[in-house]
Amino acid sequence: MGGVRLSAWFAPAADREAIDWGAVYAQELSRVLNYFRYRGFERTTAEDLTSATFEKAWRGRERYRPERAAVSTWLVAIARNVATDHLRRPRREVPLAEVSTRDEATPETEALADADRRRLATLLAGLPERERELLALKYGAGETNRAIARLAGLSESNVGTILHRALTGLRARWDEGGAR
């Protein structure tokens, strides 16, 4: 072991760039918001839950461990907890299909898209909770099957099977209603 100079240990040292949390916010806001939308929360509630997610993450960001998960997955894990806490509270959630556009202006060009959203929200609302949760992680948060498996405590193949089954059923019902 060579000589040691304690003072040198306080000298500047290169390791890794500090995470740009502002950039993380900009990149991940949409994914977190859409996770809540796919879980079935109407817009105002989804925004509230998104705010709660980012606030928790922001306050605890020194605890983020990059070797454990991508920051996006870490945020979605927080979002899942926020959703769970919210659903435990004794309150009635208004189904997404009922309110998705009622506070929005709907120009004619957007009317079809809004109708599609309502239909899709209705179909999602009819799914079992687990399938809906996995679809929200996949299509709302944009997670990979591997990340979903870690988040949900399932095997990757199990996640693939559940998603395939959910997608097949949804596709059939979507086509029954007349695809646009």
Place this chain on the structure above:
Amino acid sequence: MSDDFLTRLREEPRPEFAARLEEHLHQIDVQREAPRAPGALRRLAPALAGAGLVCAIALGFTLEPVRAAARGFLDLFRVKSFAAVPVDPARLERLAKGGLDFKGLLAEQVQVVVAPEGPQPVDSPEAGALAAGITASQPSVLPRRYALAESAVARPGTFRVTIDNAKLQALALAAGADEIEIPPAWNGATLEVALPPVLALRYARTVEPGSEAPRGEAGFALLQSAVPQVDLPEAFDLATLGRLGLRVAGMSAAEALAFSRSIDWRSTLLVPVPIRGGTYREVDVSGHKGLLVTYQPQPRPATDGTTRPPRQQALLLWTASGKALAITGPGDGVQHLEMAESVR
């Protein structure tokens, strides 16, 4: 099977929502990093030794401010907890340029009883702990590709400080702190500060066979020692001495008075944090309150004559099981906290 239809629920965040949330997150940081009101300080960071502050300021600020903070670890006085004090290095420079000789004011009042010894390499953490008279604590979690590189024991020594009222009064006047009255009974009183040995473990990035070691990387260091003991004269008012230090550091008279009343001066070590480029926050380390300081070191010329901005550094301080511990190293503190929480 196409899943395009499933993307039709996706939407972009409303700009006003995105802006409002971003501002809210910003405000969280502002509230965290702003100098705390005395009440918040009481909750945030209980006490540190007042004499430690004066020593840190008087000895340390001719050096880079937060390096002095790190070195302040070696100047612990019965530390149970740590508190950050925002300081203005420019103010200290102005005081020095105005003829205030910090070193001279202090040097004549400090007698070395046991001379300090620089870090001496030891064969292992256990051997170092034996030499330091403590049980070695080590982290089970390290930053990726880092490993224990060196162990050493430093002996900060024992000092006797003899109070010279005339010099303290001169310091108070130079700092514009003429509201602070130095008690006449202090003159000639002595404080004896015995600083226990410090076990220092350095963790460096491992090098692949055949590749060069990274240059200029000191890595992370875990420092630990028994909590130091300081003998104080009976009825010695550390709060007054601490107020003087706070005034020198740049606090207003009202702020310094409120601050000095809010902390336990006999158990709290003050850590100076530059008001620009430094942040601090209270953190939890396995159930113990800690202080995480981040700072941007001053740029230094490289060997090729160029000057590149150095990486952000962090210093995490906490006490546990009768020991004072610190982790220093690069980054924003995330890895420091991970290491600290795994220290056993």
